[in-house]
Each structure stands twice: as structure tokens, then as C-alpha cells.
Amino acid sequence: MDIKMGVAKAGIKPSGDYDILVLRFKPSVYSLYLTQNSLPAAPVVYDRQLREKVEKISGIVVNSGNANAATGEDGLKDAKEMAELTENCLSLKENSVFVFSTGVIGVRLPMDKVRKGIKEACSNLQPLDLKLASRSISTTDSFEKYTSLQFSIDGKKGQVVGISKGAGMIHPSMATMLAYIFTDVQIDKPLLDKVSKEVVEKTFNSIDVDGCESTNDSVLIVATGEGEIKITEENIEEFKGYLYKVALQLAKMIVKDGEGATKLIQIDVFQAESPQEAKEVGEAIALSNLFKTAMFGNDPNWGRILSAVGQLHKDIDFSKVKLYIGDFLIYDGKPTNYDRERAVEYLKNNSEVVVKLYLSRGDASWSYYTCDLTYKYVEINAEYTT
Amino acid sequence: MDIKMGVAKAGIKPSGDYDILVLRFKPSVYSLYLTQNSLPAAPVVYDRQLREKVEKISGIVVNSGNANAATGEDGLKDAKEMAELTENCLSLKENSVFVFSTGVIGVRLPMDKVRKGIKEACSNLQPLDLKLASRSISTTDSFEKYTSLQFSIDGKKGQVVGISKGAGMIHPSMATMLAYIFTDVQIDKPLLDKVSKEVVEKTFNSIDVDGCESTNDSVLIVATGEGEIKITEENIEEFKGYLYKVALQLAKMIVKDGEGATKLIQIDVFQAESPQEAKEVGEAIALSNLFKTAMFGNDPNWGRILSAVGQLHKDIDFSKVKLYIGDFLIYDGKPTNYDRERAVEYLKNNSEVVVKLYLSRGDASWSYYTCDLTYKYVEINAEYTT
Numbered sequence: 001m002d003i004k005m006g007v008a009k010a011g012i013k014p015s016g017d018y019d020i021l022v023l024r025f026k027p028s029v030y031s032l033y034l035t036q037n038s039l040p041a042a043p044v045v046y047d048r049q050l051r052e053k054v055e056k057i058s059g060i061v062v063n064s065g066n067a068n069a070a071t072g073e074d075g076l077k078d079a080k081e082m083a084e085l086t087e088n089c090l091s092l093k094e095n096s097v098f099v100f101s102t103g104v105i106g107v108r109l110p111m112d113k114v115r116k117g118i119k120e121a122c123s124n125l126q127p128l129d130l131k132l133a134s135r136s137i138s139t140t141d142s143f144e145k146y147t148s149l150q151f152s153i154d155g156k157k158g159q160v161v162g163i164s165k166g167a168g169m170i171h172p173s174m175a176t177m178l179a180y181i182f183t184d185v186q187i188d189k190p191l192l193d194k195v196s197k198e199v200v201e202k203t204f205n206s207i208d209v210d211g212c213e214s215t216n217d218s219v220l221i222v223a224t225g226e227g228e229i230k231i232t233e234e235n236i237e238e239f240k241g242y243l244y245k246v247a248l249q250l251a252k253m254i255v256k257d258g259e260g261a262t263k264l265i266q267i268d269v270f271q272a273e274s275p276q277e278a279k280e281v282g283e284a285i286a287l288s289n290l291f292k293t294a295m296f297g298n299d300p301n302w303g304r305i306l307s308a309v310g311q312l313h314k315d316i317d318f319s320k321v322k323l324y325i326g327d328f329l330i331y332d333g334k335p336t337n338y339d340r341e342r343a344v345e346y347l348k349n350n351s352e353v354v355v356k357l358y359l360s361r362g363d364a365s366w367s368y369y370t371c372d373l374t375y376k377y378v379e380i381n382a383e384y385t386t
Numbered sequence: 387m388d389i390k391m392g393v394a395k396a397g398i399k400p401s402g403d404y405d406i407l408v409l410r411f412k413p414s415v416y417s418l419y420l421t422q423n424s425l426p427a428a429p430v431v432y433d434r435q436l437r438e439k440v441e442k443i444s445g446i447v448v449n450s451g452n453a454n455a456a457t458g459e460d461g462l463k464d465a466k467e468m469a470e471l472t473e474n475c476l477s478l479k480e481n482s483v484f485v486f487s488t489g490v491i492g493v494r495l496p497m498d499k500v501r502k503g504i505k506e507a508c509s510n511l512q513p514l515d516l517k518l519a520s521r522s523i524s525t526t527d528s529f530e531k532y533t534s535l536q537f538s539i540d541g542k543k544g545q546v547v548g549i550s551k552g553a554g555m556i557h558p559s560m561a562t563m564l565a566y567i568f569t570d571v572q573i574d575k576p577l578l579d580k581v582s583k584e585v586v587e588k589t590f591n592s593i594d595v596d597g598c599e600s601t602n603d604s605v606l607i608v609a610t611g612e613g614e615i616k617i618t619e620e621n622i623e624e625f626k627g628y629l630y631k632v633a634l635q636l637a638k639m640i641v642k643d644g645e646g647a648t649k650l651i652q653i654d655v656f657q658a659e660s661p662q663e664a665k666e667v668g669e670a671i672a673l674s675n676l677f678k679t680a681m682f683g684n685d686p687n688w689g690r691i692l693s694a695v696g697q698l699h700k701d702i703d704f705s706k707v708k709l710y711i712g713d714f715l716i717y718d719g720k721p722t723n724y725d726r727e728r729a730v731e732y733l734k735n736n737s738e739v740v741v742k743l744y745l746s747r748g749d750a751s752w753s754y755y756t757c758d759l760t761y762k763y764v765e766i767n768a769e770y771t772t
Binding site for chain 2: 036037038039040067069070071072104105106107215289290293294296297299301302303304306307309310311312313314315316318319331333334335373374375377378379381382383
């Protein structure tokens with residue numbers, strides 16, 4: 001794929017690191033998912049309007065270090081200016097660039113710095129470097145998040161690449177996460193929208209760090225059509241599998257880098273009445289601070305898992321429920337005599353752990369991803385702006 | 387009021403402190419509110435059944451150190467035995483005693499110790515000592531929670547006294563909290579139920595520590611009728627005010643003692659469309675880990691407050707919203723130039739702080755109470771059973 005990028009150190013981030021990213025690519029169909037928070041950031045408002053107008057885009061501009069959220073009319077003007085300036089600097093036509101921001105809420109963008117940064121980034125284009133692109137959009141992230149996948153369908157080659165950022169305020173309906181995925185397949189927008197929606201629901205909308213939904217979350221999926229593969233109803237499932245793989249990797253990286261997290265926790269819910277119910281149950285567990293602190297303490301405290309499920313007030317028959325932590329059957333309609341010491345060891349020795357819950361109500365399932373709640377989370381968030 | 391109590395150190399609590407409480411009083415009308423968690427503890431199941439059967443009760447038995455939750459049929463048998471043993475030992479008639487448990491989930495009660503403890507407590511009755519009673523039902527609590535109020539209506543004297551416990555797993559629909567309130571007024575059960583429901587909704591159901599609802603929460607309000615005052619439709623509002631005062635004090639003590647908390651935070655929501663909306667908004671803020679950690683860090687991070695409200699996905703017009711932290715107007719449709727240093731000082735120097743939000747949508751209001759999220763919370767809950 002011919003994707004060009006430019007980055008700049010505009011001085012928006014206190015750290016002084018890269019904080020402006022522009023990407024330019026051929027006019028491409030896209031699917032864009034934005035936060036549902038009713039206090040959306042200015043760039044989200046701008047992008048929502050643009051999404052209604054255009055079928056194809058040719059670029060994006062992202063700043064990190066400032067969310068441009070709760071900044072009123074001024075903020076909206078700034079977002080618009082960022083998009084238009086990028087279009088100008090990259091010689092792209094009107095209404096072809098989405099704009100994204102991430103960082104502190106409620107502070108007006110330092111537009112002098114932003115303008116200078118965008119101009120600099122646009123005048124130093126280079127081939128897409130996933131790692132550097134990820135670095136330029138990060139805030140409290142502790143590592144770069146990117147991945148790429150090459151695949152073939154019917155002997156033809158295709159690829160999917162992506163970057164993401166996010167470490168706190170991560171919660172379904174997508175909280176301060178940004179993710180950009182590019183694929184070279186040829187695909188119509190309606191088909192891309194359909195497949196993306198399913199994939200986003202199972203990945204970026206099934207992760208949690210702290211239950212807090214952000215004002216800025218955005219996932220953009222772009223199909224440039226430069227590759228050999230044409231996606232149709234016949235091979236869509238195969239393509240979906242590849243897109244899912246990349247999206248899940250990027251989403252899991254966000255959780256793994258959850259502020260202060262020491263563990264990625266995968267919650268698999270089985271035998272629910274519906275996928276929606278399975279997801280709700282997984283989410284209820286993921287949101288429990290008591291569960292998350294127990295995981296930090298390597299404590300197989302299953303009572304906190306079941307009471308989190310009970311908090312949904314569903315008529316679940318707990319005498320039929322089975323709960324596993326790793327391979328340990330901890331609860332089988334009642335507490336079991338599992339080997340507690342070995343279960344503690346399992347939690348201690350693994351940075352990725354699995355909790356499996358069988359509800360005995362149907363045949364739907366869902367996987368939800370979260371992380372533990374640690375001293376470090378408190379430290380990061382008690383001292384973020386002070 | 388002639389309320390007799392007995393306590394014992396049965397050895398259920400690892401600390402070896404008092405862990406059995408029995409109370410005996412004359413047959414009295416009551417109102418009982420139990421957790422809505424669909425994984426209710428055995429005593430909750432027992433009490434629910436008893437509540438359907440009897441208009442009056444004469445005693446309670448409480449053990450701390452073990453919740454008797456998720457213990458199946460065996461647990462239910464144990465709860466029943468506790469109630470019946472207490473009835474026997476106190477020479478009370480059948481079906482006159484409610485039973486309550488609080489502590490670790492999923493471990494069967496050590497019934498030998500419990501039996502011995504109940505017998506000992508029943509054979510050493512003394513006048514109600516609120517402080518000692520509170521101590522005997524506490525788990526992770528760091529101080530005793532009790533209060534009493536004397537009042538008069540139309541020249542006649544009345545009183546309300548109460549104890550409570552709870553420090554974690556505190557959340558609406560009442561999470562591991564126990565509260566017992568006694569009044570000497572004469573009142574019919576339907577009237578007591580009506581007034582209690584309103585009071586509980588605005589007190590014990592409007593507090594949060596960690597968003598986690600417990601399997602054991604119970605609030606019992608008993609009217610012994612030994613006093614001079616007869617409550618009727620005419621003076622019910624006056625009585626409600628006194629009952630509310632006691633209930634609110636007990637509820638706030640629970641939040642103040644929230645696990646690891648350094649601050650009690652009162653969230654007043656004004657100008658909502660309905661009381662329910664006002665409550666939802668207050669709760670959304672109270673549940674935000676980002677808000678709670680910011681309060682711990684004495685950080686007037688209003689973006690986290692507004693984005694928590696935005697997470698409700700209501701069509702709130704944030705350009706009309708006003709937000710105060712203490713007396714500082716922090717947001718007035720847009721960020722204000724408030725004196726940040728002084729606002730930080732306000733948060734630093736007060737163990738009880740107030741956040742006020744004006745929604746500009748109607749005239750309903752609600753107060754919600756929560757605490758900050760601290761290192762200590764993580765420590766307590768990461769190491770609770772290990």
C-alpha cells in the first residue's frame with residue numbers, strides 16, 4: 001500500500017515527543033466508529049459531519065497531548081482548521097481528511113504549535129512506519145501498538161496493517177482509544193461497513209481498562225483497493241477473519257497496556273441465552289473493581305466474579321453455573337475443592353490469564369478483555385494533571 | 387427502648403474480635419430491605435421468606451467474618467439453624483428472628499463455633515450498647531458506626547438509634563452494608579414501609595464505594611412502639627425527616643470508611659428532568675474510577691466529571707451545564723478561569739468535599755455520596771483473602 005506519513009514534535013505533549021501525525025493515501029473507502037459519549041470532542045463532532053458527506057477519504061491528521069474536548073465552538077473551529085490545513089499541505093481535495101485528538105480534556109489546543117507541527121509533518125513525508133506512527137499518537141501508553149498481517153484468498157495476496165493507542169479511559173463504546181487499520185483489498189463501502197461493525201463489536205467494543213468511556217474514541221478502517229483481492233459476499237467471511245485478527249491484536253495491546261496493569265484478563269462467557277447476554281456478563285465481571293484488585297493480588301476470589309454477575313439482576317441459576325480460572329474448576333454449582341495454591345501460582349506466573357464462565361442457559365458466547373487494577377493505576381490517575 | 391443485646395467472640399473472624407451479635411426486643415413492626423443481587427446470600431434468602439410470613443419480629447442474629455453466600459443448600463440450612471437457635475436461646479417464638487451474615491463469600495460457616503457463639507451471646511444479655519454492637523458486626527471497617535437522635539413531635543418525645551457496617555462492596559441496591567435502625571414510635575407497618583422506602587432510597591441506596599453490589603446487604607428498620615408518639619399521615623413528614631437524618635448519618639459513615647478512602651464526596655445534582663435522572667447522573671460520576679482517583683490526587687479534573695455524565699448517552703446540552711467543586715465555578719458551559727491553586731487547596735484541606743452540577747434541564751435534584759479511590763483500596767482488596 002502506498003501510504004505516506006509525516007510526524008512532528010509540535011510541543012503539545014509536555015514530554016516533547018512526537019505529537020502530530022499525518023497520513024496520506026489514495027482516495028479510499030472507509031468505516032469510521034466514534035465514541036457515543038454525549039460529550040464528544042470537537043474532532044469527533046467534525047468527523048461525524050464529514051462521515052455523512054463523503055464515501056472516500058485520502059488522509060488523516062492526529063494530535064496527541066490534547067483531546068480538544070469540552071472546548072465549545074472554539075474547539076470545533078480548531079478541529080476544522082486542522083483538517084483543512086492538512087488537506088492544503090498535502091494537496092488533497094476538500095473534505096478528504098479526518099481529524100483526531102487525544103490527551104487532556106477541556107484545554108484549548110495551542111493552535112500556533114499545531115499549525116507549525118502539521119506543516120512540518122506534511123513537508124517531511126515518508127513511507128508508513130507503523131512503530132513511529134503509533135508513538136506519535138500515544139499519551140500515557142508505555143509501548144507502541146501496531147501489527148501487520150499478510151494473507152491470501154484464492155491464491156491472491158492481501159494485507160491488513162494497523163496502529164492503536166490507549167491505556168486509560170478504555171471502555172466499550174470505545175474510550176480514549178484511537179485505532180487506524182488499513183487494508184489493500186478492493187471492497188465496496190457497504191460491505192466494509194458491515195464487516196467492520198461486527199469486528200469492532202468483538203474487539204474494540206469488548207475491552208475495558210477502567211470502565212470510563214472517553215470523549216474521543218475513534219476506530220478508522222480504510223480499504224485502499226490497491227491489492228489483488230476483491231471482497232464479495234463469497235469471500236467476506238474469510239476476510240473478516242483476517243480483519244478480526246488484526247483488530248483483536250490491537251485491542252488486546254491496549255488492554256495489556258492498561259494504566260498500571262500487570263495482567264491481561266480474558267473473560268470467556270459460554271452457554272448464555274444470547275451473544276448480548278454473554279457480552280453483558282463478561283462486561284459486568286470486567287467492570288468489577290473487586291475482581292480487578294483480586295486479579296492484581298493473584299487471588300482466585302471467585303465470589304467476586306459471581307457476585308458481579310449477580311449484580312446484573314438476571315435470573316441466573318447459580319447452582320448450574322461453572323467457573324474456571326485457567327484450567328482450575330473453581331465453582332461447579334457450589335465451591336469445589338480445587339488446588340488453591342496451584343491456582344494462585346497460575347495467576348502469579350502468567351501475564352495473560354483466562355476466566356471461563358458457563359451459564360447453562362443457552363449456546364451463545366462472547367469474549368471480553370480487561371486488566372487488573374493496581375497501585376500504579378491509582379498513581380497514574382491521581383497525578384495526571386497535577 | 388428496651389433492647390437487649392449479647393455479643394460473643396466465636397472465632398469466625400481471623401482477628402478474634404467479637405463476631406456474633408444478638409438483639410432482643412418486644413414484638414415490633416419492621417421494614418426490611420435486602421440486596422437485589424441475583425446471587426443472594428443464604429441469610430438473605432431466609433429473611434426474604436420470613437418477611438413474607440410475619441408482620442412483627444422480636445430479635446436478630448448477626449455474624450461477621452463469613453457471608454454465608456454462594457454456599458448452596460448447606461448454607462441455607464445453616465442460616466435457618468442460626469435463626470432457630472437464637473429463637474430458642476432467647477425464648478422467642480418461632481419465626482421472630484432475622485439472620486444476617488457478612489464477610490468472605492463462598493466458605494461454609496464454621497457452625498460449631500457459630501452455635502457456641504450464639505449460645506454465649508444469648509446468655510449474657512445487656513442493654514443495647516451501640517458502639518459495641520457496631521463493633522461486633524464489622525469486617526474491614528476501621529471505626530464503629532452508630533448514631534442516636536432524640537426528637538419531639540407535638541410535645542411528645544421519640545427516638546431513633548442505629549448502627550451500620552460496611553466499607554467495601556458498597557453500591558446502590560445496597561452492597562456489603564448492614565444497617566439496623568430502631569425507633570420507639572408507634573406506627574403501622576404499611577406506613578413504616580412507605581416512609582422507610584423513601585428514606586432508604588435517598589440514603590443507603592445513594593452511596594457508593596466501589597460500584598460493587600454485595601450478596602448480603604440488608605437494612606432493617608424496627609419500630610417498637612414503646613414511645614409516646616403515634617405516627618399518622620398527619621405527622622409522617624416530620625418523622626421522615628428524623629429517620630432520614632439518622633439513616634443519612636449511618637450511610638455517610640459507611641462511605642467515609644470506604645476501603646482506603648481519604649475523602650467523603652457529596653455529589654449534588656440539580657436541574658435534572660426527574661429525580662431518577664438526577665440520581666443516575668450522580669451515580670455515573672460516583673462510579674468513575676478516573677473521577678475517584680482525581681479526587682484522591684486533589685485534582686479538580688472536571689473533564690472526568692463531565693465525560694462520566696456523557697457516558698450516560700443522554701442528550702444533555704453541555705453548553706448550558708454548570709459545575710462547581712466546592713464554591714469554585716469550574717465549568718460554565720465552557721471552562722472558566724477559576725483559581726486552580728485554591729481549588730486544589732480546597733480538595734486537600736477537606737475530608738468532606740462537595741461537587742455541584744447544574745444540568746439546566748428541569749427542577750429535580752438528588753444527592754449521591756461516594757469516596758476517592760486510593761492505593762489503600764487496592765491494597766485492601768488485592769490482599770483480602772490471600
